[in-house]
Amino acid sequence: MKKLIYLSAVLPFLISCGGGGTDAEKELKSYKLKPLKDKIYFGAFCDFGGTEDKVSLAKIEEFEKLANKKIAWAVFSNNWYNGIKYPKKSIETIYRSGAAAYVRFMPRSNESEGEPEKFFTLQKIIDGKFDNELKEWAKAAKNANIPILADFAVEPNGNWFGWSGVFNGGGRKDGYGDKNYPDGPERYRDAYRHIIDIFRSEGVKNVTWFFHFNYQSFPNKEWNSPKYYYPGDNYIDWVGFSLYGAQQSSEEWDDLKFSTQFNSGLKNLQDLHTKKPVALLEFGVTDNHPQGSKALWYKDAFDTILNNRFVKFKAVSIWHENWENEDGTQSLLRIDSSKESLKEFRKQISNPVFSAKTEF
16 A cells, blocks of 8 residues: 555656656656645644654644644644755655645754754854755755755744844844844744755755744844745745644633734734745644533634635644653644544544645
């Protein structure tokens, strides 16, 4: 069965790339993810471990069995503390499953949060300190000649990751670049542009670039708005965001309803003034919360995705993982955290509007 899945996944690309043919037939194609006219892509993080990079075919198959549906892409993290290296095995494993690999470039030297990154800083990226490694990454992606989805340094308008604008100049305007632009977001923007420029200089045509922000900014200051982080329409192919409900039992449930957050944070998306396709790149909520129902949160989320009048979603990607918090409590974000939650998720995602078939 796995062999048949592999062949069905790669055969079209072997043909299109001219495997065994002439040099003209082997010319690299441009694989950019296209939004579907009347469908919404369905992707997932398939519980690839706490480091988010333990990719396996078994985990993908397990998730698809739970969801009772195939996925368009599988998300994993490319942690730079393991070296800035093209994750060949992970990408090929996802490709063999029939899905596209969605790679999160994570410029971090450890997994600490809430403090500045000391080694893979945005300024060092801008200054070209890691150009050699990034060029090798780009060359490997080019040689693979299969579709890859990617984003850089997710959720920069939060205050948890070391690449946050909070830790890279914040709202100051006198320490870097344009004197009329907040330094923290400007450094992020320029670092992302620098990476994409490297890939372009290497002739890479098979990476679709996503800009991935958090739907609400922390801190909620004007300088920390996603619009200041955005690299621009001439760099980015898709825009998307994370929107989570309560991830711990101590968080207020009602304030974190999907529809409530969506409506209160809509300005962050609208201020980008982009016509790029929009994706919900991460969403989820914990189970067994004393104030609310995960199943009802799912229903509210999908009702908002399908029926709001402001945003036409072209992709959704669920975060499927449980973890233990420092206080010993459990965050239960797997879709099968309870029978009721799994039943509701299956019901919602069974809607034929959600598709696993990608178009490039």
